[in-house]
Each structure stands twice: as structure tokens, then as C-alpha cells.
Amino acid sequence: DGGITQSPKYLFRKEGQNVTLSCEQNLNHDAMYWYRQDPGQGLRLIYYSQIVNDFQKGDIAEGYSVSREKKESFPLTVTSAQKNPTAFYLCASGTSGQNEQFFGPGTRLTVL
Amino acid sequence: GQQLNQSPQSMFIQEGEDVSMNCTSSSIFNTWLWYKQDPGEGPVLLIALYKAGELTSNGRLTAQFGITRKDSFLNISASIPSDVGIYFCAGQLAEYGNKLVFGAGTILRVKS
Numbered sequence: 001d002g003g004i005t006q007s008p009k010y011l012f013r014k015e016g017q018n019v020t021l022s023c024e025q026n027l028n029h030d031a032m033y034w035y036r037q038d039p040g041q042g043l044r045l046i047y048y049s050q051i052v053n054d055f056q057k058g059d060i061a062e063g064y065s066v067s068r069e070k071k072e073s074f075p076l077t078v079t080s081a082q083k084n085p086t087a088f089y090l091c092a093s094g095t096s097g098q099n100e101q102f103f104g105p106g107t108r109l110t111v112l
Numbered sequence: 113g114q115q116l117n118q119s120p121q122s123m124f125i126q127e128g129e130d131v132s133m134n135c136t137s138s139s140i141f142n143t144w145l146w147y148k149q150d151p152g153e154g155p156v157l158l159i160a161l162y163k164a165g166e167l168t169s170n171g172r173l174t175a176q177f178g179i180t181r182k183d184s185f186l187n188i189s190a191s192i193p194s195d196v197g198i199y200f201c202a203g204q205l206a207e208y209g210n211k212l213v214f215g216a217g218t219i220l221r222v223k224s
Contacts, residue, residue: 004154006154031210040216040217041216042116042118042200042213042214042215042216042217043155043200043202043214044214045211045212048210048211050209050210058211090154090155092154094210096210097210098210099142099143099145099160099162099204099210099212100145100157100160101145101157101202101210101212102157103147103154103155103156104154105153105154106152106153106154108152
């Protein structure tokens with residue numbers, strides 16, 4: 001059953017702590033993306049990766065970090081440097097050369 | 113960053129009504145995508161458009177890629193209660209590679 005999984009669905013952290021959000025896909029997609037969603041706004045791109053061991057900053061990369069050691073996995077770390085980390089985080093993947101992106105179910109992060 | 117203006121921001125529907133929403137920009141896009149998002153879930157791809165003037169249907173949904181390549185619209189015919197949710201347009205600019213720009217979304221609610 002192919003798809004994109006994100007875990008956990010809900011995450012609570014204390015201010016000042018780093019937290020890592022998981023994203024895995026078994027669609028054999030080359031490209032993977034992380035977005036942040038806030039109420040009343042469109043999705044904003046945090047980081048993206050077109051190929052293993054390579055990634056680029058999106059529009060709002062400050063306070064976030066990623067790695068792409070395997071094609072299937074693209075974890076996102078929300079660091080203590082991110083000023084307003086409470087949000088809904090969405091991971092997506094797609095085939096290089098195609099513009100369609102397919103989304104995971106999201107992780108809601110709440111920083112207390 | 114690039115802006116997509118999506119309208120309306122929200123609308124109320126009565127079962128059986130037709131619904132229309134659109135996205136416009138001052139930039140030229142190579143691809144237009146339309147997504148639907150249910151509360152607390154990831155967006156689901158509804159329709160992808162790749163050519164100026166293209167008109168594509170998916171069941172009761174019809175979307176068009178504007179001739180100027182700066183706009184797109186989505187129509188839903190004979191709406192049903194499960195159509196409620198948030199609809200997003202997304203566009204791909206040539207100079208952005210595979211990155212997408214998202215509209216802020218149109219919230220569809222049911223009239224009570």
C-alpha cells in the first residue's frame with residue numbers, strides 16, 4: 001500500500017527543545033518537501049530535496065534543519081531557534097520533472 | 113515571494129448548488145494544481161493542469177488553466193455535504209523548478 005506517512009500525528013514540546021518530525025514515503029519519489037501551514041494562510045515551503053544527500057532551503061527555512069540520507073525518508077528538525085514553531089507541518093513527495101506533489105497526513109506541533 | 117490570490121476566502125453552500133472559485137497572479141505559471149484539505153488532514157490532489165486553455169474534469173469537478181497562464185478556476189457542480197473543506201490552488205513557475213506556490217485557500221461550509 002503505497003503512500004506517505006508522517007509521525008506522530010500530534011506532538012507537544014516545551015519551549016527551547018529541539019524536536020524531529022518523521023516523513024517516510026514508499027512511492028519511489030525522488031523529490032520530497034516540507035511545508036508549514038498556519039490558519040488562514042497557504043502552505044509555505046520550509047525545505048525541499050530533489051535527490052538523496054542534497055536539499056535546499058525554501059521560503060521559511062530559518063530555525064529548521066533537514067537530512068536526506070535515504071530516498072524514502074526526509075526528517076525535519078524544528079530547533080529552538082524557530083521563534084514560533086506551533087503549526088501544522090506537512091510533508092509531500094513527487095517525481096522529479098513532474099510538478100504534482102502528494103501530501104502526507106501532517107503533524108500538529110504544539111510548543112508549550 | 114510569489115503571490116497567488118485565491119477567492120473567495122470562504123463561502124457557504126447549499127446541497128445541489130454549483131460552486132466556483134479562482135486563483136489569479138501577476139506571474140505566468142507552467143502548471144496549476146487544485147487540492148482539497150479536510151480538517152486535520154493533508155491536502156489531496158484533485159486536478160492537475162499543464163497547458164494554457166486546458167479544461168479538465170474529475171467527476172463533478174472541472175478546472176481550467178487560463179489562456180493568459182496567470183489564472184485558473186475550479187467549479188464544483190451539484191455540491192454535496194462532503195464537499196466541505198478547504199480548497200487550495202497551487203502554481204508552478206518555470207524559474208522555481210518543481211517548487212509550488214500556494215493560494216491561501218477557499219473554505220467551503222454548509223448553509224444551515
